Amino acid sequence: MPEPAVPTASALPSGGPGAAGTPWSSGARRRTDGELEVAGVAVSELAAEHGTPAYVLDEADFRARARAYRSAFEAAFEQVGAGVDVYYAGKALLTVAVARWATQEGLRVDTASGGELAVALRAGVPGAAIGLHGNNKSDAEVLAALDAGVGRLIVDSLVEIERVADLAASRGVVAPVMVRVTTGVHAGGHEYISTAHEDQKFGLSVNPGPDGGTSPALAALEAVVARPELELLGIHSHIGSQILDPSGFEAAARVVLQLRADLATRTGVLVDEVDLGGGYGIAYLPGDEALEPGPVALSVAQVVAAVSHQLGTPLPRFSIEPGRAVVGPAGLTLYTVGTVKPVTVSSPDASGEAATLTRLYVSVDGGMSDNIRPALYGADYHAEIVGRASSAAKVLSRVVGKHCESGDIVVHQVMLPGDVRAGDLLAVAATGAYGRSMASNYNALTRPPVVAVADGASRVLVRRETVDDLLALDQG
Incomplete structure (x- = not known):
């Protein structure tokens, strides 16, 4: 394997949160x-x-980056008439204090295990402002999420849909779920962190199976609709990590919005939410260019508005999940x-x-x-x-x-x-x-x-x- 490039310049002092060319914090x-x-x-x-x-x-740098993502995406999506929620992806770093900082800056918290859920709850994050991910959630984790009143459970397989529905029935509640799909759009710095290609463990493909029939993603969405113990909030997509080109988000948004429209045609259900995931890249070396929240928010907002207009469907509410981009630098x-x-x-x-x-x-x-x-x-x-x-x-x-x-x-x-x-x-x-x-x-x-x-x-x-x-x- 070739040796990586050797940076020769110091990046100190830095120019502020998200400043071009520096991997250091603003402080x-x-x-x-x-x-x-x-x-x-x-x-x-x-x-x-x-x-x-x-x-x-x-701490100030973390808070400034959290605010920057929230304000940039809120402003961009407001221009096209859509609302947006920003979830801090806790898997990047989650402590009680960090969860509180994120919440105080207007972010919700995305968790990927029962342990992360427990940290967010210990921090006082309202259950309704928490999401729970995971491709292999245990019954105990699902029940803990239901008992905490989490705002969304992101389901990852047909088997999990049935299991979550049964567990919700055992608690006498309706579980709010999103279905994670793989769009075929994959991006990021390493294959292990590119999470939207077909041959990996996450999500359900939007592409038809070998027989050319209904795609696994569409079948999963229909399965959720069929279970009264589940409330289908929307569709979730995550295409990778350390992404430095916004075109990947734009392409994935097109696929997800088309899937949303297809579900409405087949079932009459037009879901209210679409999550475009995270993966926003940062500067690791002097001279690296980070993916700035303002430009990427504008580009994605414009694409989703145009695609929704072409499909003749009203805009859903959107959400994103930056983690590394908030806490990394x-x-x-x-x-x-x-x-x-x-x-x-x-x-x-x-x-x-x-x-x-x-x-x-x-x-x-x-x-x-x-x-x-x-x-x-x-x-x-x-x-x-x-x-x-x-x-x-x-x-x-x-x-x-x-x-x-x-x-x-x-x-x-x-x-x-x-x-x-x-x-x-x-x-x-x-x-x-x-x-x-x-x-x-x-x-x-x-x-x-x-x-x-x-x-x-x-x-x-x-x-x-x-x-x-x-x-x-x-x-x-």
Whole structure:
């Protein structure tokens, strides 16, 4: 596999939420002495108080991004005469405080498991403002959602439709459901996170089966209509993650609106809601362009208005589910450098001739247990030495973790000062999404804390795990 491009520029200071070309939060600034501070708190203070590794979350940045998505989509869809709801996709990062921030900024909360549902409820999110996803929900999860009065259950298969209906009947309630469909439009940064192609576990295809009959998606919608224990709210689509081209959303919207019209023709039921999912891309490296909420909201709103007009159907209410786009750039992971060693290898140059390459391996006190995405997806991140200034020439470096795995890579390629040494503080940008939520205890490492910073102060949202926590689960 070819080596990823090596960013050579620093992105600090950043220009604000969603600013082009920076993976850092709006509160990240270099002081005159070279140290990084976030929301007015120096990283040395964070390390001294909370230790490393630590997830650091810029609260004001999170809130600003949440507001930006809500206001952009509300304004764009108001122009075409449609309403819209913005759900924060909690799988990116969900803590009690984060769920409260999202709700306070006017977002609803999308959950993907009974555990995430419990976190949202603990945060005081009203059940009606919560959605529950999942391709294999347990009976206990469905019942918990029904008991909490969730606003929507997104069903994912014909079997689940019957099961949810039966469970709703057992509770004497009507379950509000949306049917998740696969549109054939898929987008994103890696096949594992492109979720609208046919050969994967999510949703029901809008394409007819081998016999050319009714599509699985249409059959599922009709099955919901046929069960009085279910209320068909609408149709749900999600086409992937880390999407940087809005045309995918536009194409998927066309397919879903056509499916909505087909259902109305066959059953007389015109569903009231359409969810276009999430997957809005962010900047991970200096120079990356994020998918800005304003332009994408306008483009999608114009498409859905035009398609609805062509089909002769009134516009439904829409919803979207940004997660990474809200929390990703708001977070960074702070590490302490340990072992540093140069490794010289033979590598072909551009002409194919053998060339000698020296790469500095910079080991930190975390790794794939606190950010699995580089190992799992080959995801690229940007890192900088943030505890001091350095005038040393930058050298090709690879940031690695402390796990017993050669694939334990935190940042594949980055230029770091040649004088990087043990004890230096190193920060990796844009780790707010999927760092903590996908973290593990591999090699019995304890998971880092989630620390919020705002207005010159820090507070712990989720405490650091301890070895006692690990041993408390081990029954011997």
